[in-house]
Amino acid sequence: MVTGWFAGDGDDFTLLGTRCSACAAVFFPREDGCCRNPGCAGGDLAEIPLSRRGRVWSYTDSRYRPPSPYVTDPELPWEPYTLIAVELAAERIVVLGQAVPGVTVADLSVGAEVELVPGVLHEDGETVWTTWRWRPTGVTA
Amino acid sequence: MTGDVAVLGAGMHPWGKWGRGFVEYGVAAARAALADAGLGWREVGSIVGADTVRGGYPGHVAGATFAKALGWQGARVTSVYAACASGAQAVAAARAQILAGLAEVVLVVGADAAPKGFFRPAGGDRPDDPDWLRFRVLGATNPTYFGLYARRRMAVHGDTLEDFAQVKVKNSAMGALNPYARYRKRVGAEEVAASAVVADPLRLLDICATSDGGAALVLSSVEFARGRGAAEPVRIRAVSTVTPTYPNTVLDLPDIATDSAAAVEPAAETFRASIARAAYEEAGLGPEDLSLAEVYDLSTALELQWYEDLGLCGEGEGAKLLREGATAPGGRIPVNTSGGLASFGEAVPAQAIAQVCELTWQLRGEAGDRQIEHARVGITANQGLFGHGSAVVAVR
């Protein structure tokens, strides 16, 4: 569904961005066309892994079932999930993602440390759609 | 100032869930604006329609659709799409035509028939569309972003749920006085607190609904207005339609991430603040000159953010300004005297035009029970998806 946004397993799981060879600007989701820094004449865009740990910029949850194209099973009761916007210090970027299942807004605070882990967005009989999730550090659920 | 254009007429179709097509709402608003201007449709040299998007293309291409419904009469036609800023861009296009001498009288129309519940992107698998992606990959609805902003304000500025609720209390009291508003019932803080959480910490009554509605303006050159006996018409003095500055470091709908500030130091000013600054600069005035403001209260917490972005108070002082009563009727700078989106709901292509309708009525002294005394200068503020700034300054 989104190719090349993340790679690896377990402790090696990372988000993949791109970096401009001319101005060192970083892009996530990856920018493969041309550098979006208006002061840059344009360099080559090379793939880079992003930091696996960051700090909570803010957070919220989704108490109602989101509409399509989000995929949910309408037969099952709605289970709210938590969303976290995470600030990565090295890249100076904020990346939104779902929290790992079981983490609620009560478990979070602005500035708290979280780390990236792989998760399952959804699966059907043929395919498992992997995604990224944020998990408070020190939690091993 | 030579850059002014006159607002000769303003009109709306009442907002709500009426179950009819957007053309009907737009035509009703247009006819009301023409009647208010004392002009016949045949006297209009140009029509600008703010587009609604349903099903992946700008549905019915609004300018021509409204022109056909009103009766083809050969007017110049323009259609614009800028998401929630479509109305401001329609006003900007009309103003540019008038100032360039391409048209003397322009009819601006926006209307929509919104779906129930969450806004959602058009169908199909479209991973090249950032709006589609945030739903597909994250299930991030619009209230998700409002919730993130609200939590961030609570953590950084100390805003409370009670502060947010008081925005709804204030706006609902004004909406109750507005015959065009969808919600005309005063809401108490306890009702906000008792409503269901949608996106923590925001509740149903903190978040604006989706609505049907329409709004229209008749704009003309100042000379034309004078010729029609309007010696001192409300005038549009500035229209801000700016884009952000790279790197845009505030997470914004519909993006999954901000720009990175690794290579370029971000500007001290946020995108939202730059929208207002551009309007002030073009108008040659500042926040201290304002009599009132209509801001885009998609959520109660976002209204507080706009206070700061408009320069009504310092950063982090939005809730304090609200608590002091400065933004309520009778205060130093009343905000959302129309009742705001809290009372109207979202009819995307119409709302930026509806904001200018409210300024017009207030500046003329025709706002009835919600009239602000001695209104001379007003600003609207809005933000369209994908980086469309939107602000209009009107003066009397």
Ligand SMILES: [Zn+2]
């Ligand atoms: Zn570059």
